[in-house]
Amino acid sequence: MAAPLRYALGLLVCCAIGSIYAPLIPAANLLFSALRHPDAWLSLSRDVQFLQALAATLTSTLAGVGGALVITLCAIATLWPSRRWRRLVSALPVMLAVPHIAFASGVLLLAGDGGWLYRLLPWLPPVSDRYGIGLGLTIAIKESAFLLWIAYAILNEGRLAEKVITLQSLGYGRGQCFRALVLRVVVPSLTLALTATLAWTLSTVDVALVIGPGNPPTLAVLAWQWLNQGDSIEQQKGALASLLLTALTACLMALGWLIWHRLRHRVFTPDGERRPTHYAVTGSLLAWSIPSAGILCVALLAAIASEAVPSMPTVIISLGLALGGSFFGAVICLLWLEWGLSRVTWLLYLPLVLPALPLAAGQYQLALIIQQDGTLLSVLWGHLLWIIPWMLFILSPAWQAIDPRAITLARTLGWSRSAIFRRVKCPQLIRPILAALGVGFSVSIAQYLPTLWLGAGRVATLTSEAVALSSSGIPRLLAAQALWQLLLPGAFFFLIALLMRITGRWRQGLR
Known part of the structure; x- marks a missing residue:
């Protein structure tokens, strides 16, 4: 049996x-x-929204994924290994438990046109802009919590921490220790997480609808609108736009691999010259902005929702x-x-x-x-x-x-x-x-x-x-x-x- x-x-x-x-x-x-219909290609290339939507998509994606990676690496370089790193990791679930739409809604209500921050400081630009910079920054803050959580699992290895402490005891700064040891381990291990973040950022529809840009929107929102049309040419345009998003994912992954392949041979090698770390304050501010943003989002939503x-x-x-x-x-x-x-x-x-x-x-x-x-x-x-x-x-x-x-x-x-x-x-x-x-x-x-x-x-x-x-x-x-x-x-x-x-x-x- x-x-x-x-x-x-x-x-x-x-x-x-x-x-x-x-x-x-x-x-x-x-x-x-969709590749077999030249009319759809011609219609897509002539669409007045296409180029601006593509520019907003690339800008928001590079700002979102690149910003999340920068925040993650700065936090690791500044805080790991230390008690402050453990406190940061213990506070990350505050942000991880916040869904993307809830966080985007909080950002919109705070920094959107007519939001609380806009009424206090009307000279500040609203979070919604035609190039998707505000969308990218929102995604960067949210996704950095996810990347830090994955990095925590990667760095939970005692021998690497011992090597870093040994190098610091020889007088090397945190930045030198990070580039010599930690960077070689963290970046390759974050490949899957970065790929998932890249694919999600390129194709996000819900967060882009909340934050903007509005008209024209990002390419993912434009493709979604075309696929919902009853006209076959419009649907084929949406399919081509989706295919373009897939191709962009592959191209940006290849570009990231090439950049890392070039840079990994140029990371710091201990050569006897000691350099102090000058970005400790900046790294700490970026690191603690993540759980602070989660707490602020919860408090803001609770205050605005009132009894609704x-x-x-x-x-x-x-x-x-x-x-x-x-x-x-x-x-x-x-x-x-x-x-x-x-x-x-x-x-x-x-x-x-x-x-x-x-x-x-x-x-x-x-x-x-x-x-x-x-x-x-x-x-x-x-x-x-x-x-x-x-x-x-x-x-x-x-x-x-x-x-x-x-x-x-x-x-x-x-x-x-x-x-x-x-x-x-x-x-x-x-x-x-x-x-x-x-x-x-x-x-x-x-x-x-x-x-x-x-x-x-x-x-x-x-x-x-x-x-x-x-x-x-x-x-x-x-x-x-x-x-x-x-x-x-x-x-x-x-x-x-x-x-x-x-x-x-x-x-x-x-x-």
């Missing part, structure tokens, strides 16, 4: 993954079919989708790690490094074919395409770190593969599973494009309502929607942290 059960579970998990990742096929077909509350059905739908998505995502990820095809696991990370727009369009095409658009089940299915890669990102390292001696011992006792999975592997992964549940919950809450398209306007979530209210001119309702979008992941992360603490007390080996 063991072998048939193993094959059945393997086939079941492969079918589940195949059904979730099936939109990759119509997405690729949508992109490549969002629609309770919207809150319930968002909560149900997030709970369902995180639960099913965890089950599918664990089954895949045990019974899936490990050789193709890298393919499951494609939604993190590809622009979201063609993927959401592919999901919508499949939903129309099977006539399942406008249902909660189809929206939940759409969320899983992004939930699963992020949960695998958390679970895969923990899965690979399981002690193989415990598995060998269980096999000598005659335990079956399913028994080892349930009684040996899963108990060792309780804390990573809880962390992955929190990540899956927050990813589901933040989804906009799959909710909008697969829901066909009939499934309203906190994210979709916040984007709709960003141009309504009603700050109280926008703040209430954004605040609740922030409170749900915050409460869930608090519950996860509590469960981790209880689990650590009950099972001392998992502390």
